[in-house]
Amino acid sequence: MGSPSSLKLGVQICGVGYGWGEWRHPDVPADASISLNFYRQQAQLAEAGRLDFLFIADSLHIHEKSNPHYLNRFEPLTLLSALATVTEHIGLVATASVSYTEPFNLARQLASLDHLSGGRAGWNVVTSWLSGTADNFGKAEHPPHRVRYYMAREHLSVVKGLWDSWEDDAFVRDKPSGEFFLPSKLHRLDHNGEFFRVKGPLNIARSPQGQPVIFQGGTSVEGREFAAGHADVVFLNPESLTEAQWRYQDIKGRAACLGRNLQQVQVLANIRPVVGRTASEVEQRYQHICQFITLEDALVTLGRPFNDHDFSRYPLDEPFPDVGDLGREHLQGHSEHIKQVARDEKLTLRQTAWRFALPQREFTGTPEQLADRLEHWFQQGAADGFVINPWPGGLQHFVELVIPELQRRGLFRREYSGHTLRDHLQLSTPINRYAPRRELI
Incomplete structure (x- = not known):
């Protein structure tokens, strides 16, 4: 190791x-x-x-x-x-x-x-x-x-x-005796949960x-x-x-x-x-990568942690929209992080989309x-x-x-x-x- x-x-x-x-x-x-x-x-x-x-x-x-x-x-x-x-x-x-x-x-x-x-x-x-x-x-x-x-x-x-x-040594595979495994080393789970x-x-x-x-x-x-x-x-x-x-x-x-x-x-x-x-x-490589990221795709990406919410319906150059608790029952940690960053940095929707899409x-x-x-x-x-x-x-x-x-x-x-x-x-x-x-x- x-x-x-x-x-x-x-x-x-x-x-x-x-x-x-x-x-x-x-x-x-x-x-x-x-x-x-x-x-x-x-x-x-x-x-x-x-x-x-x-x-x-x-x-x-x-x-x-x-x-x-x-x-x-x-x-x-x-x-x-x-x-x-x-x-x-x-x-x-x-x-x-x-x-x-x-x-x-x-x-x-x-x-x-x-x-x-x-x-x-x-x-x-x-x-x-x-x-x-x-x-x-x-x-x-x-x-x-x-x-x-x-x-x-x-x-x-x-x-x-x-x-x-199965315990680690349960399978003996002893051909002369005909013993394939040790029954005492086999265990049933019997789980009955919620x-x-x-x-x-x-x-x-x-x-x-x-x-x-x-x-x-x-x-x-x-x-x-x-x-x-x-x-x-x-x-x-x-x-x-x-x-x-x-x-x-x-x-x-x-x-x-x-x-x-x-x-x-x-x-x-x-x-x-x-x-x-x-x-x-x-x-050069950074800029080349950026060529394949469109604003439309950035908005779709942004909506992913919000259960694929459609952000294209909001004004792009106004503050990030108030979506309430949207995302809390889905990708909670990431959606809350996006909202906090947008709020703390006073980002517009357009800026937020680029913020989380670009390298x-x-x-x-x-x-x-x-x-x-x-x-x-x-x-x-x-x-x-x-x-x-x-x-x-x-x-x-x-x-x-x-x-x-x-x-x-x-x-x-x-x-x-x-x-x-x-x-x-x-x-x-x-x-x-x-x-x-x-x-x-």
Whole structure:
């Protein structure tokens, strides 16, 4: 495993792009979101850079104004199972919703990915915020924000319980005696809760890393409390060093109050870097990216955390509109952040839309400047590492230019030294809940 002082680095791979217009960039294949060749190339590039993990996000509801990537893309666990066969070391993290999956099925799928990959699976736990999702699953209504986090706690508890169905040495597979497994090391869950009833046991053994790594990225109070109590890795979306430090300390403080080992709670900041060999190349790339962001798309992007609210109906050059509690039951943390920024900085609607659509300058620069910024955030208690959400062509730029500089400074590994995602992130292997109990008898 790497040094405790090493940065943790992951990458979100997002087909034709996170933004609405990125699919038009010449460096992006127009069919990238359903191209296994594209994902394989990106995964192998990330692994060549010795990154800890790659991450595939997801959502379960679309409409005619959805992001082009969202309209036509692979299901994450299916895709990651394919990528497990063309990579050897890099972690494989999938988003899956607790509000619209059954714990038994999801526990089995994630455990299968963990086995297929040799212990490299991770689960980004989300509650789903778009209300239209309920219509795709035969639900009368979308659960309220607070209820979704109650469901999340119970869902995750059930999944973890199922992952412990078999003790690590349960399968002896002794052909001479005919003993395939030890019945005393098989455990039924018998869960009967508020939202789920699951008998168990799970029909797959414990994986090489014990259990997949748990990721979470909630920014609301409920989301941060859930992450601090249950996540191994927490995603944050700060816009400045000061905000990152506050959010980092908030998560770590909550985790400490819950009695957790803080070295086992990694906090990573999401960034979209723009990097070039020279200042002029950086600016050229920055301006090129901006060409593919229209005001119309910026307004659609702005409406996303407000349950896809239509902001185009408001005057552009008047103050950001008063939308009341809109967004509180959906992507609460992000929608509240947008309203606060618009209010504090006295922004018009047009200015607010551009503020959250254009590339931020915080992580824009030469390899040395990017490494300086990453190192500064790391050393100043703003993040244990970063998740790169690259602009078109950005992953290759980061791997070729920034990774060598981080390695030269001793901030990032030169080679993988472990085999599992837990090895990469320096996370301990969970002990099967039944094993210690048996030892005490």
